[in-house]
Amino acid sequence: MEELFNRLMAALEKELPADDYQRWFLPLKPKSLATRQFIIQVPNIFFKTWINDHYGLRIRKLIDEIADQNMDLEFDCARPENSDPTAFPSPAPESTSEPAASRYDYYETGLTSKYTFSNFVVGSSNQLAHAASLAVANRSAAYNPLFLYGGSGLGKTHLLNAIGNHLVGQNHNLRVVYRSSEAFTNELIEALRTEGMSDFRKKYRRIDALLIDDIHFIGGKERTQEEFFYTFNALYEAEKQIILSSDKMPKDISDLEDRLRSRFEGGLFADISPPDRETKVAILTRKAMEEGIELGTDVGFYLASQNETNIRVLEGYLARLCTYASLTRKPIDLDTAQRLLGLFIEADRKQITLDLIIKVTADFFQLKTSDFRSSKKHKNLALPRQAAMYLARQFTSLSTIEIGQRFGGRDHSTVIHAVKKIERVMENDKSLARTISELEKTIKTSATAREG
Numbered sequence: 001m002e003e004l005f006n007r008l009m010a011a012l013e014k015e016l017p018a019d020d021y022q023r024w025f026l027p028l029k030p031k032s033l034a035t036r037q038f039i040i041q042v043p044n045i046f047f048k049t050w051i052n053d054h055y056g057l058r059i060r061k062l063i064d065e066i067a068d069q070n071m072d073l074e075f076d077c078a079r080p081e082n083s084d085p086t087a088f089p090s091p092a093p094e095s096t097s098e099p100a101a102s103r104y105d106y107y108e109t110g111l112t113s114k115y116t117f118s119n120f121v122v123g124s125s126n127q128l129a130h131a132a133s134l135a136v137a138n139r140s141a142a143y144n145p146l147f148l149y150g151g152s153g154l155g156k157t158h159l160l161n162a163i164g165n166h167l168v169g170q171n172h173n174l175r176v177v178y179r180s181s182e183a184f185t186n187e188l189i190e191a192l193r194t195e196g197m198s199d200f201r202k203k204y205r206r207i208d209a210l211l212i213d214d215i216h217f218i219g220g221k222e223r224t225q226e227e228f229f230y231t232f233n234a235l236y237e238a239e240k241q242i243i244l245s246s247d248k249m250p251k252d253i254s255d256l257e258d259r260l261r262s263r264f265e266g267g268l269f270a271d272i273s274p275p276d277r278e279t280k281v282a283i284l285t286r287k288a289m290e291e292g293i294e295l296g297t298d299v300g301f302y303l304a305s306q307n308e309t310n311i312r313v314l315e316g317y318l319a320r321l322c323t324y325a326s327l328t329r330k331p332i333d334l335d336t337a338q339r340l341l342g343l344f345i346e347a348d349r350k351q352i353t354l355d356l357i358i359k360v361t362a363d364f365f366q367l368k369t370s371d372f373r374s375s376k377k378h379k380n381l382a383l384p385r386q387a388a389m390y391l392a393r394q395f396t397s398l399s400t401i402e403i404g405q406r407f408g409g410r411d412h413s414t415v416i417h418a419v420k421k422i423e424r425v426m427e428n429d430k431s432l433a434r435t436i437s438e439l440e441k442t443i444k445t446s447a448t449a450r451e452g
């Protein structure tokens with residue numbers, strides 16, 4: 001165990017800036033090692049979250065390489081029994097310099113690391129939005145807020161994450177928070193429910209850069225708008241960066257307070273229009289390349305010639321073509337692409353329903369579908385039910401409230417808790433992560449197989 005741990009630390013020391021290494025890794029200790037599970041002791045929850053968010057993937061990869069097998073790595077922040085409480089160095093300076101500890105003292109950035117500037121293809125349709133995003137990310141221009149506007153699947157979420165990742169990459173201590181407006185709303189509801197509003201406000205007003213995706217969903221949500229307005233003002237006055245994305249122009253967001261509308265219109269407005277054919281081909285070719293697949297120019301142009309402008313949808317077609325190619329071990333030629341695409345478009349018309357999700361999950365765990373809808377609190381049902389709620393969030397557009405209702409009239413906070421829990425456990429528990437991805441696959445194929 002000591003050896004594994006020491007080799008891991010040596011590898012990290014080589015890779016990381018000395019500051020980061022000393023701050024985050026010197027205080028760690030090996031705790032236990034079983035056949036495939038390695039537990040590392042960390043000083044507190046703050047360390048655990050920070051290390052998981054910023055170094056989790058890298059450390060897990062290193063451990064697998066060093067141990068030469070798949071290892072489950074966990075960070076434990078409970079103190080060993082009878083331990084000397086002074087045995088650990090005090091936590092990182094910035095965590096102690098903050099006011100009284102609260103559950104909001106550590107930040108989940110919420111960023112997706114795969115979306116970066118380097119894998120964003122620039123074309124005339126997104127040039128302005130890209131340039132503005134880059135300027136904000138490099139802090140070379142004061143556009144506040146930056147408002148990215150464009151239709152669905154045109155790269156707003158990608159750009160927002162690219163900005164956030166770039167900021168954090170330059171300065172680990174920067175507090176960057178990315179939230180969909182729905183996640184922001186849910187967090188607010190949760191804070192109201194648990195009387196955690198002052199923590200909530202404290203947290204959001206100490207951020208260095210706030211990125212809210214799909215802000216148009218704030219329309220009609222009065223309480224969220226009010227809270228967001230104050231957060232916005234506090235950050236704005238402190239000259240902190242705010243970046244928003246929206247499917248709608250501020251003037252077209254229904255039920256939006258005028259004072260917010262004018263805030264949204266007060267910064268830089270950058271729109272993304274549907275990509276031209278060449279840009280579409282370039283994006284698809286790049287995505288295929290990332291998957292290690294060479295996309296023939298004719299097939300690329302064929303895909304791009306579809307009326308579809310939503311790149312997410314095109315990517316979906318591409319992914320399915322690639323799956324087909326790898327299953328049949330045949331290259332994707334134009335004929336095949338044309339034939340398959342017809343099937344995909346047809347299959348997309350059929351929706352993945354909650355019933356289907358529950359049925360697949362019940363089959364997998366060998367339970368009855370009625371168990372999922374009942375209010376029974378049996379222990380064995382908890383995880384499958386949480387998994388099904390998580391999947392319902394992935395696959396359907398049902399709100400947490402609606403999902404709760406259809407799972408035996410549960411409260412929406414139960415659904416939020418379930419989704420968070422599954423996400424959290426998946427990070428550390430590879431077998432659960434595998435189960436979920438298997439369920440996802442089955443759901444997708446059963447939905448297509450029904451009529452397709």
Ligand code: ADP
Pocket residue numbers: 115119120121122123126150151152153154155156157158159283311312315
């Ligand atoms: P939006 O948030 O505007 O609905 P997304 O940012 O989610 O759209 O983009 C949908 C998908 O298309 C993502 O996988 C994203 O990586 C990809 N995408 C969109 N525009 C580009 C681009 N210019 N270069 C590379 N990928 C892109």
Ligand code: MG
Pocket residue numbers: 153156157158213214
């Ligand atoms: Mg988006």
